[in-house]
Amino acid sequence: MSELLSPPPDGAGLPLTQTQKDLIGGSIGGITQVLVGQPFDIVKVRVQTAPPGTYSSPLDCATKLLKADGPLGFYKGTLTPLLGIGACVSIQFGALEFAKRFFAQRAKGRDLNLGEFWLSGAFAGVANTVVANPVEHIRIRLQTQPDTVPRMYNGPLDCAIKLYKNGGGLKGVFKAQVPTMLRDGVGYGCYFLTYEALVQRHLKATNLSRDQISPLWAVTYGAVAGYALWFSSVLPF
Template identity: 70%
Template sequence: MSELLSPPASTPGLRLSRTQKDLIAGSVGGIAQVLVGQPFDIVKVRIQTAPSGTYKSPLDCAQKLLRSDGPTGFYKGTLTPLLGIGACVSIQFGALEGAKRFFGKRKGDKEELNLAELYTAGAIAGVANTIVANPVEHIRIRLQTQPQPPIYRGPWDCAVALWKMGGIGGVFKGQVSTIWRDGLGYGSYFLAYEYLVQRHIRTKGVKREDIAPIWSVTYGAAAGYALWFSIYPIDVIKSKLQTDHLNPTKRQYKGMIDCATQVWRTSGWKGFTGGLTPTLVRSPFANGATFVAFELAMRGLS
């Protein structure tokens, strides 16, 4: 089983524990994900949360963003995810590797994990991630969709404003939808990646640390598609809930079911696919970068 876990276990120089290495390498992967994927993500969020007909296409959205905010507009709200997503992915990989080790020990550390075990490990990682992911994404979405002149001066100012308006519930708005999205989505995400890695190790007869980076990128890209195709409608609902008014008397949506019902009534199935194109374009780059950065960082920490 040891060759199926992220390599390798010995750290004679750094004397880091396995969990510490998982967390550090996960942070590296998260930073890579943000830097590569942020321009695509802001287009996705704007399309998801804008009234129907605001943008003709993702390209139209990108062009309008470029005209109104310039090139730096594509990295609006980046500080929050750069810090937060680094922490999120760190938690994801730490929880994932811990769950994999738990299942591996039960099977004698030699047998491959089955699909159910891989999915469960990924789901655990996804749910663990939400404690940081939800407030980070909430703040990022508020910054990405704020008008000009801006309402918030930056991430901290936005967080303080959310707290003043809604307390802890204001900061963690959309938490339930994030748990559903990340639990289901990261189950599929890590299942796809880890299954492909296990298959590569088995068919090629190599150790995990010997897998070429191009394969980590390829398998990460496939994992990204597995993630988004499994949960995209939930992500749309989450984005709409997180841009809804914090004052309960002024909210458009009462919750996930009410939001889904209203979207269906006004836009049908298309209402749940807004912003899908930039997401699918972004996915192989961002997720490929995440996994190759994680794997290489793990090797560097050995």
């Protein structure tokens, strides 16, 4: 019995390739991202798409949403991004690491420069849109449909089927694919460029290795990189 309860020896378990680790880590991060960000996202979408005068501010929108639908109202339309975000972020980080390894093989031992980090991030952003664009399209349709009976869409699958039938096939599901590719390519290029620039500056100033950076600094740099993504892509688009 003690042998069954003892921890596995070092190296035991299923071996994972670096790509598999990137995909699994991206999935976990993406699901967490949805659960934390969805309430803010639905308020943003409501404020942006509601007729003038419906909400006086984002706080007013959140208050009315809470009164009308309760706490779960903030997670309306969450199933689609929750199912899709794992795939989205997995593709994103898998593509990012693939591109970084591609440039590293040609760098002949030197560190990647910021331009190569930008290109890696841009490649990851464009790859991400293959799943992210239809997921985002369906999510917005569900979040903004009127509260009428019968409902326009009875869930993500019904929404996807109707977009396919009424929008000319895949063209209806992947509506605005090119602008989304441009948005995410520029945005994630700036995101990873900013993050790496801050990390490299930190490493030079402290003489630490990358794995010695504290979680607090990593989160701080990630937050700053998030603002870079927002101002470079989300606001213009």
